[in-house]
Amino acid sequence: MRKLTYLVLCSAVSMMWFGCGHHGDPSAADEARSLYGKSVRILKRYTDSLTHARDSATILRIDRNCDAALTRLNYEYPTDTDLSMSEGENDTLANMTLHYAALRDSLLYRLANPLVLMQDSVARDSTVSSVTVAGAVSQGQSR
Numbered sequence: 001m002r003k004l005t006y007l008v009l010c011s012a013v014s015m016m017w018f019g020c021g022h023h024g025d026p027s028a029a030d031e032a033r034s035l036y037g038k039s040v041r042i043l044k045r046y047t048d049s050l051t052h053a054r055d056s057a058t059i060l061r062i063d064r065n066c067d068a069a070l071t072r073l074n075y076e077y078p079t080d081t082d083l084s085m086s087e088g089e090n091d092t093l094a095n096m097t098l099h100y101a102a103l104r105d106s107l108l109y110r111l112a113n114p115l116v117l118m119q120d121s122v123a124r125d126s127t128v129s130s131v132t133v134a135g136a137v138s139q140g141q142s143r
Contacts, residue, residue, distance in 0.1 A: 006102065029084055035082060042069050
């Protein structure tokens with residue numbers, strides 16, 4: 001009876017140890033870290049390129065190339081690799097992606113709606129007459 005109890009107890013402990021313990025695949029964590037690092041580099045590179053864009057065609061080309069680069073990168077890794085990233089890494093990627101999208105949208109909006117400068121409140125002829133009066137005074141003529 002003692003051997004049976006000992007055998008059941010040992011098998012239960014070993015099942016709990018191997019079944020319930022977290023023995024994550026270290027290669028999955030390494031792959032997730034590599035995916036994170038490469039994604040950050042791609043987003044930084046294309047965000048920097050976007051800041052130098054001068055027209056909407058360039059912005060569109062940069063956006064398509066960024067999307068293609070990120071898609072190719074994600075296909076290089078096994079599925080659900082991004083699930084092994086830490087919460088901080090996921091938040092960083094989300095914030096960088098939102099920053100990229102906001103920058104792209106603001107540049108496109110600025111190109112579509114250029115700044116319109118309001119006219120000065122001073123009448124045009126008042127500035128001309130003051131220049132004429134100043135020129136006449138400097139030449140020794142009086143008004």
